[in-house]
Amino acid sequence: MKFFTALIALTSVAFAAPSSQPQQDESSKRAAWPNGPFVTQGRYIRDTTGKNLTYAGTNWPGHNDVMFPEGLQYQSIEFIVQKIKSIGMNAVRLTFAIQMIDEIYSNGGKDITIQQALVQALGQANGAKILGQILAKNPRFTASTTRLQVFDAVAEELSKQQILIHLDNHISKGMWCCSADDGNTWFGDRYFSVANWTRGLAYMADNGKSWPGLVSIGLRNELREPSNNQAVKNTYNWQTWYTYMKQAAQAVNNANKDLLIFLSGLNYDTFINPVFEGTALTPGNGRFSFNDFPGYANKLVLEIHNYETGINSCSSLQNNLYSRGFKAMSSSAVNVFPVMLTEFGFAMDATTYRNTYASCLSTYLPSQKAGWTIWVLAGSYYIRSGRQDYDEDWGMLNHDWSNWRQPAYINGPFTSMVRGTLN
Incomplete structure (x- = not known):
């Protein structure tokens, strides 16, 4: 990777050893990845070498009823991560649900097993069936393996294959x-x-302190106005948003000072x-200020979605x-941030990727050097x-996670978008 090359070059200049000293071996060089912790500077995310970097990746759900990462009944973690790496x-x-942590706390600090999680979500018969398939594909696990x-x-393998991990609280x-x-709206x-x-x-x-590849966390996915809770609906505004985003950001920073913290907006x-x-956070008159994030103002990133x-x-x-978001990376913004498009997508059929939406994003995102996860x-x-x-049917992978659902798109425009973004 280019930032890795830059690290080696910088190290060799700044800390040149006498010629009699043995050169650093390859395992020691690799140990520097991902050159964190990351910080922000203006519109950029930078690693410890000063290299600008961005994300070009995908969403791996782990927040649904079972509450651990999907697809493991069909393929091994190693296989899935290699597919990600291959392009x-x-x-x-990597998405998660707050309910998982709630149940850990209510269970005396102990997580439930994947066997229990599958049975609860799928029923006794199907839960046992899927458990057997997961254990066959992932023999490191047993019925007593926990969700966490x-x-x-998953984090271990992503880190092993040098893929950055962005945790996302997707839902409660x-x-x-x-x-x-x-x-779960607001x-x-x-x-x-x-x-x-x-x-x-x-x-x-x-918990993520033990994950070498964990570099960032999103505080909440798709905050939105409720349609069936008037009391909560009355508080749906930017002033409330700011109050709780500051609270959550502080909690994350107290727990793990290395992480970038992603702030998401309103209306999904x-x-x-x-x-x-820098306008008023209505209905009050307060405004966003980096000073409200003392000691970690250089850890904040904005995220938006588009469908x-x-x-x-x-x-x-x-x-x-x-x-709606990317202006934050420009000099015309009052408060300048890096911005990530953490969700966009479409049906992976034979024609949709040729439409304006997908075609436009394939060129526009690399041109902006804007990070993204499809x-x-x-x-x-x-x-x-x-x-x-x-x-x-929006999945990059086919039903059994064995291959790309639409290879013409993945191996063509999508791979070009990856390269354009990272190069």
Whole structure:
């Protein structure tokens, strides 16, 4: 990787050893990856060598009903990570549910086993069946392996293959996300306890200290206005957002000072304008200030999502991305940040990737050097919205996770987008 090459070059200049000294061996060089902890400087993320870097990756869900990473009944962790690595992606957005951490706390600090998790989500017969398939494909596990140990194993392999890990709190209650009436929409909603949320973020940030590849965490996926909770709906505003984002960011930084912290916006994270424009955080008069994040203001990154899949104008899509988020990377922003498009995606069929939306993103994202993670890696889910072995037609991988669902796109425009972003 280029930033690795830069590290070696910098090291050899700054700390040149006498010629009689043996050169650093390859294992020692590799141990420097990922050259963290990362910090931000203006619109850039930088590693400890001063190299600018970005993310070009995918989403690997682990937040659904079973509450550990998907696909392991079909393929080994090693196989899946190698597929990610094979086309040059350097990052994974790994999602989790707060419910998993809640259950650890309520169980005296002990996580439940994957056997129990599968039976609870799929029923006794199917739970046992899927467990057997997971153990066959991943013999390191047993029925007593816990959900968090699966996350640890995925993180271990991602780190081994030098893929950056971005943790994402996707939801509170483990289930498919997202809708306006799912109880996970906004602070104080049915399943969205602020205290449990901040506790869960801190727990995962602390647990991730053992993951060499963990470099960042997203505080919350797709905050949105509830349709069925008027009391919570009344607090849906930027002032409330700021109060709780500061609280959560502090909890994460207290738990793990190395992590970049991603702030997501409103309306399913489609815009975050007041933060970079420096306008009032309504209904109050307060404004975003880096001073409100003492000691870690250089750890903040903005994230947005975009699913304008039916758009027929590339310039309109570019303008929307810029005005709702990417402007934060420009000198015209009052508050300048790095920005990540942590979700975009579309059906992986024979034609959709040729449409304006996908084609435009393939060129625009590399031109902006904007980090991104496509939704979604998963070819199928253990269970989604009550349907077991759910086929994900937006998945990069096919149903059994064995190959790309749409090779023409993955091996063509998508791989070019990866290279363009990282080069």
